[in-house]
Amino acid sequence: MHRRRRHAAVVISGTELARKLHREIQRDVEELVSQGNVRPHLGVVSVGDDPASRTYVRNKTRAASILGISSDTVVLPSSVSQEKLLELIDKMNRDWKVSGLLVQLPLPEHINERAVCNAIAPEKDVDGFHIVNIGKLCLDQRSMIPATPAAVWEIIKRAGIETAGKNVLVAGRSKNVGMPIAMLLHSDRNHERPGGDATVTIAHRRTPRERLKELTNLADIIVAAAGVPGLITADMVKEGAAVIDVGINRIQDPKTGKVRLIGDVDFEGVKEKAGFITPVPGGVGPMTVAMLMKNTVTAARNALIPKPRFPMV
Amino acid sequence: MHRRRRHAAVVISGTELARKLHREIQRDVEELVSQGNVRPHLGVVSVGDDPASRTYVRNKTRAASILGISSDTVVLPSSVSQEKLLELIDKMNRDWKVSGLLVQLPLPEHINERAVCNAIAPEKDVDGFHIVNIGKLCLDQRSMIPATPAAVWEIIKRAGIETAGKNVLVAGRSKNVGMPIAMLLHSDRNHERPGGDATVTIAHRRTPRERLKELTNLADIIVAAAGVPGLITADMVKEGAAVIDVGINRIQDPKTGKVRLIGDVDFEGVKEKAGFITPVPGGVGPMTVAMLMKNTVTAARNALIPKPRFPMV
Numbered sequence: 001m002h003r004r005r006r007h008a009a010v011v012i013s014g015t016e017l018a019r020k021l022h023r024e025i026q027r028d029v030e031e032l033v034s035q036g037n038v039r040p041h042l043g044v045v046s047v048g049d050d051p052a053s054r055t056y057v058r059n060k061t062r063a064a065s066i067l068g069i070s071s072d073t074v075v076l077p078s079s080v081s082q083e084k085l086l087e088l089i090d091k092m093n094r095d096w097k098v099s100g101l102l103v104q105l106p107l108p109e110h111i112n113e114r115a116v117c118n119a120i121a122p123e124k125d126v127d128g129f130h131i132v133n134i135g136k137l138c139l140d141q142r143s144m145i146p147a148t149p150a151a152v153w154e155i156i157k158r159a160g161i162e163t164a165g166k167n168v169l170v171a172g173r174s175k176n177v178g179m180p181i182a183m184l185l186h187s188d189r190n191h192e193r194p195g196g197d198a199t200v201t202i203a204h205r206r207t208p209r210e211r212l213k214e215l216t217n218l219a220d221i222i223v224a225a226a227g228v229p230g231l232i233t234a235d236m237v238k239e240g241a242a243v244i245d246v247g248i249n250r251i252q253d254p255k256t257g258k259v260r261l262i263g264d265v266d267f268e269g270v271k272e273k274a275g276f277i278t279p280v281p282g283g284v285g286p287m288t289v290a291m292l293m294k295n296t297v298t299a300a301r302n303a304l305i306p307k308p309r310f311p312m313v
Numbered sequence: 314m315h316r317r318r319r320h321a322a323v324v325i326s327g328t329e330l331a332r333k334l335h336r337e338i339q340r341d342v343e344e345l346v347s348q349g350n351v352r353p354h355l356g357v358v359s360v361g362d363d364p365a366s367r368t369y370v371r372n373k374t375r376a377a378s379i380l381g382i383s384s385d386t387v388v389l390p391s392s393v394s395q396e397k398l399l400e401l402i403d404k405m406n407r408d409w410k411v412s413g414l415l416v417q418l419p420l421p422e423h424i425n426e427r428a429v430c431n432a433i434a435p436e437k438d439v440d441g442f443h444i445v446n447i448g449k450l451c452l453d454q455r456s457m458i459p460a461t462p463a464a465v466w467e468i469i470k471r472a473g474i475e476t477a478g479k480n481v482l483v484a485g486r487s488k489n490v491g492m493p494i495a496m497l498l499h500s501d502r503n504h505e506r507p508g509g510d511a512t513v514t515i516a517h518r519r520t521p522r523e524r525l526k527e528l529t530n531l532a533d534i535i536v537a538a539a540g541v542p543g544l545i546t547a548d549m550v551k552e553g554a555a556v557i558d559v560g561i562n563r564i565q566d567p568k569t570g571k572v573r574l575i576g577d578v579d580f581e582g583v584k585e586k587a588g589f590i591t592p593v594p595g596g597v598g599p600m601t602v603a604m605l606m607k608n609t610v611t612a613a614r615n616a617l618i619p620k621p622r623f624p625m626v
Contacts (some may be wrong), residue, residue, distance in 0.1 A: 046437075114454075135448030138496075139488050141427075165519050167528075173499060175452050183451075186486060186515045199524060201514040202499045206478050211512060211531075218527060 009243070012159050014151075018286035021154070021294065022067060028297050029068040040300035042071040042126065043098040045088060047111070048078030053104050060102075063289045068294055083110045086119050093121040099300035100126035102292075113193040123302040126295040129176065138183050140191035144295055149180035151287035152244055153225055156196070157184075159276055161221065162240045163196035164189065169216050171232065171264065172225035173204040177246055181223055212236070224264035233267035242276035244286050322556070325472050327464075331599035334467070334607070335380055339605040342381040353613035355384040355439065356411040358401060360424070361391030366417050373415075376602045382609055395424045399432050406434040412613035415605075418433050431577040436615040440567055442489065450475035451496050453504035457608055462493035464600035465536055465557055469498075469509070472589055474534065474555045476509035477502065482529050482543065484577065485538035486517040490559055525549070537577035547582035555589035559597050 033039050042064050046057050058072055064071040074088065085103075092098045101124040107113050117129040125133055128144035136143035145153075156163060168185050172178035182202045187195025201215050204226070216222055216236040224232045225246035237243060247264030263280030271277045278284055346352050355377050359370050370386055377384040387401065398416075405411045414437040420426050429443040441457035449456035458466075469476060481498050485491035495515045500508025514528050517539070529535055529549040537545045538559035550556060560577030572600055576593030584590045591597055 094418035114452075131445055131448035131452070133448075134451055135446075138447055138451045138492065139427075139444070165521050165524075167524060179451065182515070186517070188486070188517075197517075197519040199514065199516045199520040199528065201512065201528075202495070203512045204499070204501075204510075206510040207512040208478050211478075211480060214531060215512065215514075225500070288319075 009271045009277040010159075011154060011271065012065045012276055012278045012283065014278060014283040014286045015031045017155060017158050018290040020158075021287070021290040022063075025290070025293050025297055027141050032297070032300060033068075037300070037304065038097060038099075040069045040099045040297050041097055042069055042296045043092045043101045044071060044073040045076065045085070045097075045101075045103040046079060047075055047076045047085065047104070047107050048104075049078060053106075057104050060230040060292060063293055064296065067293050069236070069293060078108045080108075080111075082115065085111060085116060089116070089119045093119075093124060096208060098305070099303055100124055100296035101299075102127045107283075124299050126292055126299055127217060128180075128295070133229065134175075134180075136188065137180055137193070140187045142193050144298065145184070145193075145291075146176050146180055147169065147288045147292040147295065148177045148225075148284065149184055150291040150295070151223075151284050152181050152246060153184050153196075153288055154291060155244060155278060156242070159242070161276060163198040163221065166220035167218050168196070168200045168221045168223065169203060169219035170200060170225065171203045171207075171212070171216075172223075172227065172246070173202055174225065177201065177225045178204070178223075181225065181246075185221075185223075195203060204264050222265075226264050228264055229262050230266045232263070232265040234266065234273045237270050237273050240274055240275035241273075243270055243274045243278070244284065245278050245280050247280060249284065318550060322449045322584045322590040323472075324584065324595055325468060325589055325596065327468065327591055327599045329594040330468060330471050331603040333471075334600070334603040335376075338380050338603070338606050338610055342481045345610070345613060346381075350452060350613070350617065351410060351412075353382045353412045353610050354410055355382055355609045356386060356405045356408075356414045357386040358389065358398070358405075358414075358416040359386055359520050360389045360393060360398065360417070363419075364418075370417050372602060373605060376606055377609065380606050382606060387470075391421045393461065394420075395428065398424060398429060402429070402432045406432075406437060408615065411437065411615055413437055413609035414612075430497045430513075437612050439605055439612055441493075441608070442588040447488075449505070453506050453508060455487045455506050455531045457611065458497070458506075458604075459489050459493055460601045460605040460608065461490045461526075461538075461559060462497055463604040463608070464597050465494050465538075465559060466497050466509070466596065467604060468600055469534070469555070470593060472555070474589060476511040476534065479511050479529050479533040481509070481511040481513045481534045481536065482516060482532035482535045483538065484520075484525070485536075485540065485559070486515050487538065490538045491515065491517070491541055494538065494559075498536075500532075535578075538579050541577055541613075543577070543579045545583060547579065547586045550583050550586050553585055553588035554586075556583055556591070557597065558591050558593050560593060561598065 061071045122130045122132045128146040133143045155231035170182045182200045185196035185198045186200035189197045215237045221242045222246045229249040245265040373385045429506045435443045435445045441459040483495045495513045498509035498511045499513035502510045526549045534555045536557045542562040558576035558578040
């Protein structure tokens, strides 16, 4: 078998796409406000003092402020009881000034994360983790879509990558990333929440390496969301495929001791073979924060719609 | 390429497996009753006079009666308003004598099926179509699993077919069959509701024929749930694979004019190559009714558990 010489992949800049999306969100926010509505507001609850969580929260509230979305962060000690946390959520659910509401995960051991996710009012649930939002996502109903899968979907659409009738391989089956991505990409484009009409394979840690390679080699789009550095290598990728890297792995350089971020894809090798590739950092990451902001604007719009008679529909 | 002579596939009798399951359910029912609990009761609501729906309802209530599950069927005219139907469901939700409750689908055009599914109390929802049960299924939480996907899962387990690390191809992405089967088979066996740990591909009408064949040929298990007669032919099946046929297609014989049921699999051809195959009729069908009965017993057991503080969890 021989191979034609070809150009390296188009590197999709998530930073660039996010910048564009930011302008759209800013415009939407100002439109809402100029129509006499309250300014979209993001309420954030942060429990404990995990430095990574603090950084995430800061990135989110900073992005909000740049886009004209107001926000406030309630910091609770890691010793807070589940009851107290649920009481706070209930208060914020009923507060009309709070458009969107998120509780930064992970939570301390003694708190049931599922109970917390399900306590947030579904229409304010900008993380999309409430059981009803998960159910709606899986039934192709309009819902709050978790930010990371929404970011992957938005990147694919904005880069003009065709999904209908194509083979997609999703490596990773996490409930907030891999699973929803598979849902979005395989489902019907004519449903209430349009899907990608792709043939989707969900692979994961129990997929034997050899079989993974067989399947990735048939894929037109590979979404790497396994949290395994260097999982996807050039020999696994079909010439011209689109490779979306959702991995964020913190690696310490053995020489310098510095920590740097790498994805699940061997970027240097794969970019010589793929048609499209997203870098880490600067790929899915910036788009994820942008999609969270978009969800906050959606939540602000939800507040303008009168409550339906059967709110579960 | 030449092929070793081999025996034809093991034909898995769903009728036989269902008989065994019936005995287990009967024993569970009698145990519940002998412990002083009310007899499990299935409440059925049937709207209109579609003959197929009537047959389905009759099969379900007959199966219930054989297994010692009491039942009643409320028949409403097809002109019934959605409001009246929802009022009836609300009444049955609050009736402690009704353990499990199902509304036979499809419903007349003027009624929103999703609103009806979501009106049934999740713990009585033996069809597993409530949005919260769908969400829980997709998060690998314990839930009411719709009867057809549950039947496929039970057949695979009872036939001793290994799923972990295997390739599964599901043809069909319907929300009550294909999608939940993909969810059950790909997910983690160590989660609250154990999954199959398989690598799962979801194919559908938008999957080009040639690509479908490529993917089915890599599959250790094929689940055909597309509603397309003869979709899966011998050339698409890997030697020794397990082929589960969920299709129920009514075909009129051009000569005799008689209607007969056929599946999505070319049974005669495929059985010479597969390792396991389910027939139609007598495969998934009988197991589906049995799983609905099992769900009814689960619903009766749910009624014994005091309401949790946060019922959505």
